[in-house]
Amino acid sequence: MQKVFRLPLLLLFAAMFLMTACSTAAVNGGRGALTLKDQGSFAVGGEVITAPGTYTPYTTAPEGQTYHGDHAYVFYQIPENARKLPMVMWHGFGQFSKTWESTPDGREGYQNIFLRRGFGVYVLDQPRRGNSGRTIEAAPISTAPNEQFWFNMFRVGVWPDFYPGVQFAQTPEAIDQYFRQMTPDTGPIDINVNSDAVDALFNKIGDGILITHSHSGGMGWETVLKSPKIRAVASYEPGSNFIFPEGEVPEPVKSEFGDLKPASVPLSEFMKLTRIPIVIYYGDNIPDEPSKDLGKDQWRIRLIMARKWAEAVNRHGGDATVVHLPEVGVYGNTHFPFSDTNNLEVADLLSAWLHEKGLD
Amino acid sequence: MQKVFRLPLLLLFAAMFLMTACSTAAVNGGRGALTLKDQGSFAVGGEVITAPGTYTPYTTAPEGQTYHGDHAYVFYQIPENARKLPMVMWHGFGQFSKTWESTPDGREGYQNIFLRRGFGVYVLDQPRRGNSGRTIEAAPISTAPNEQFWFNMFRVGVWPDFYPGVQFAQTPEAIDQYFRQMTPDTGPIDINVNSDAVDALFNKIGDGILITHSHSGGMGWETVLKSPKIRAVASYEPGSNFIFPEGEVPEPVKSEFGDLKPASVPLSEFMKLTRIPIVIYYGDNIPDEPSKDLGKDQWRIRLIMARKWAEAVNRHGGDATVVHLPEVGVYGNTHFPFSDTNNLEVADLLSAWLHEKGLD
Numbered sequence: 001m002q003k004v005f006r007l008p009l010l011l012l013f014a015a016m017f018l019m020t021a022c023s024t025a026a027v028n029g030g031r032g033a034l035t036l037k038d039q040g041s042f043a044v045g046g047e048v049i050t051a052p053g054t055y056t057p058y059t060t061a062p063e064g065q066t067y068h069g070d071h072a073y074v075f076y077q078i079p080e081n082a083r084k085l086p087m088v089m090w091h092g093f094g095q096f097s098k099t100w101e102s103t104p105d106g107r108e109g110y111q112n113i114f115l116r117r118g119f120g121v122y123v124l125d126q127p128r129r130g131n132s133g134r135t136i137e138a139a140p141i142s143t144a145p146n147e148q149f150w151f152n153m154f155r156v157g158v159w160p161d162f163y164p165g166v167q168f169a170q171t172p173e174a175i176d177q178y179f180r181q182m183t184p185d186t187g188p189i190d191i192n193v194n195s196d197a198v199d200a201l202f203n204k205i206g207d208g209i210l211i212t213h214s215h216s217g218g219m220g221w222e223t224v225l226k227s228p229k230i231r232a233v234a235s236y237e238p239g240s241n242f243i244f245p246e247g248e249v250p251e252p253v254k255s256e257f258g259d260l261k262p263a264s265v266p267l268s269e270f271m272k273l274t275r276i277p278i279v280i281y282y283g284d285n286i287p288d289e290p291s292k293d294l295g296k297d298q299w300r301i302r303l304i305m306a307r308k309w310a311e312a313v314n315r316h317g318g319d320a321t322v323v324h325l326p327e328v329g330v331y332g333n334t335h336f337p338f339s340d341t342n343n344l345e346v347a348d349l350l351s352a353w354l355h356e357k358g359l360d
Numbered sequence: 361m362q363k364v365f366r367l368p369l370l371l372l373f374a375a376m377f378l379m380t381a382c383s384t385a386a387v388n389g390g391r392g393a394l395t396l397k398d399q400g401s402f403a404v405g406g407e408v409i410t411a412p413g414t415y416t417p418y419t420t421a422p423e424g425q426t427y428h429g430d431h432a433y434v435f436y437q438i439p440e441n442a443r444k445l446p447m448v449m450w451h452g453f454g455q456f457s458k459t460w461e462s463t464p465d466g467r468e469g470y471q472n473i474f475l476r477r478g479f480g481v482y483v484l485d486q487p488r489r490g491n492s493g494r495t496i497e498a499a500p501i502s503t504a505p506n507e508q509f510w511f512n513m514f515r516v517g518v519w520p521d522f523y524p525g526v527q528f529a530q531t532p533e534a535i536d537q538y539f540r541q542m543t544p545d546t547g548p549i550d551i552n553v554n555s556d557a558v559d560a561l562f563n564k565i566g567d568g569i570l571i572t573h574s575h576s577g578g579m580g581w582e583t584v585l586k587s588p589k590i591r592a593v594a595s596y597e598p599g600s601n602f603i604f605p606e607g608e609v610p611e612p613v614k615s616e617f618g619d620l621k622p623a624s625v626p627l628s629e630f631m632k633l634t635r636i637p638i639v640i641y642y643g644d645n646i647p648d649e650p651s652k653d654l655g656k657d658q659w660r661i662r663l664i665m666a667r668k669w670a671e672a673v674n675r676h677g678g679d680a681t682v683v684h685l686p687e688v689g690v691y692g693n694t695h696f697p698f699s700d701t702n703n704l705e706v707a708d709l710l711s712a713w714l715h716e717k718g719l720d
Contacts, residue, residue, distance in 0.1 A: 102400035
C-alpha cells in the first residue's frame, strides 16, 4: 500500500514545488538565468525596386538607385540544447514583436517563456510594420485616437471598466504600456506580401512551429499553403481569412457589428492544412448568443467560424483543435492570452499540446 | 633584469591570447553561450493625446479616445554578474536598433559583444522610428530609391565600387542586409522629443553609458544636458548639433556639398558636457583636404568640427577625446565602425577607454 501512495505523494510534492516556482516566477516576472547559444537579427524576403536611369554619384535623385523593402525583420534566440523545432512568433493587427516580449505589466511573455522551455524563438515584424517599416508602397500614418475602441475590441473590458476577473493588471502603468505596444502600418496590409516573407523565413531556418495571433491567424493559414516547412500552427484568437475548400464554404456568421465571411481555395490547396497539427485558442468573455458588446460579439462570430473551419479540416483527415479556454477551466483571458496575467498557465496548455503531438 | 622583462613578456602572452580569442570569435561569429540574468522590452517617455468629447462605446470615432505616442521602444538584456553601468545604444539617421545587432554579414554586433563583456545592454528605437513608430505627428513615408546615395554617404565606397581595404563584407547578401537595416520615420525627426525619451529611459534605469551613432551623436549631447544619469558618452561619427557655449561658437566648416554649422547654448548648460568623459570615433577615408567625394567630404567637415568641439569641452575642464581610427592604426572603417568586419578591434578600443575611465 505504501508504494501505491508514494507516487501520488511525489506528484503532489512535485506539483507544490511547481506551483511555488510558478507563483514566485509570476511575482518576480519569471526571472532567472537564461542561457543562449546564439542570438541575432536579420531581414528576410521582400523585394528590390530599381529606379530607371543611371545613378549620378553624390546626388539624392532616384535615377538608377535601389530601394529594398517589404522584408520581415526577425530577431532570433536559440537556447543551449535547443529542442529540434523552433517557434516563429507572428503578431496580430496593429501590433509588432512586442506582443511576445515583456507583458504590459512587465512579466515575461512567450519569447522568454518558451526560450526557458528549450525552444528557439524567432519573433518577427511583418512587412510594413515596426522594424519592417521599409515598405515598397506607402500608406498615410494615422494618428487618430482609437485606444478605447481597441480596449473594448481586445476584450479587456468596456472602457473604462475592466471585465470582472479579467486576467489583466489593472494599473495605469500596464494600460500605458499596453497602448504603446501598438504601432502603425507604413504601407497597406497585404496578405500575400506578409505570407511571402514568413514563407521566406521558414525557407531560411527550416522546419518549425508557427505561433500566430489574431490577424496573423488567417495570414498563417495562407503561409501554410506556401510553406511545407511549417510543421504545426498554434493560433491565438485568429480573426479572419478562414479558408474553406471551394464548394464547402459555409454561410457568413452574422453579427450586428458586421458579418464574418469565410474565404475559399481549391480543395488541393486546402488539403495542405490537413497535413499538420493545428490548435486554436480563444479566451474568455465570448458568449454563445449575440451580444450588444462589440468585443464579445466580434469574437463570438470568430469562435463559431473557427469551429466550422476545424470541422472542415478534420473532415478531410486533418488534425485541428479549437480550445475555448473557459471550457478547459481557464478563465478571464482577453484577446492576448499569451501575455495575460495567467500566461504561464496558457503556455502550459501549449506545451502539453506540443508534447501530445510529439513536437517538443 | 629578468624581473624587468617578465612583465612585458606576460603582457605579450596576454595580448597573444586575446588576439587568438578575438580572431577565433571573428571567424565563428563570436558564438558561444551567452548567459542572461534578464531580458525584456518596454516603452518609455512619450505623450498622451486625448481627443475632446466623450467616447461612444464600440465606435471608432476619436471623440474621448486616447492616443499614446512619441515614446522610445527599448529592448534590454542584463548578463549574469553584470558590470555596474549598463550601455544604452542609440542608432543614427534612417536606422533602428538593428545597428547594434547582427552585422550585415551576420557576425555579432555591439549588442552581443558588450553583453559578452558583462554590460547590460539597452537598444532603443527613437520615437517615430522602427518599433517606436507610434508618432504623435505623422509624416509621409518616403519610398524613393536612395540606397546608392547612402552607400556613398556612409563611406562604404563610391557606388558600385568599394573603397580599397574597406572593412565591409563585399557580398550581395551583406549589401542586401545593409540596405534593409534602414527604416523610414513615421513622423518628423524632433531632437527634443527624442532626447526627452532617452532622458526618460535613463530616469527609469539609472546611471549608464550612452553609445551614439551619427545623428544620435548630436541628440546625445542634447540628452546629456537633460540627464545627469548619463555617466559617459561614446559617440561613433557624430554628424550634427555640435553644441558650443554662446560667445565661443566657431565659424561653419565649409564644404562644396554644404557647410556644417555649430549650435550654441548658454555656458551654464554647456558645462554639463564637461562633467563626464566623452570619446568620439571616426573611421577611415576621411581626408584632411576637401574632396570631390561626398562621403569623404561630409565626414571631413564633421571630424574638423568634432575636434573643435572637444577642444571647447576640454578648455572648460572637460574630458573629451576624438579618435580618428587610422591615426591609432585601425584602417578601413566605414561610417559604421561597430558593425564593420573589424568591429571586435573597434570594440576593444572602447573597452580600453571605459577601463581607463573606471567605467567598467
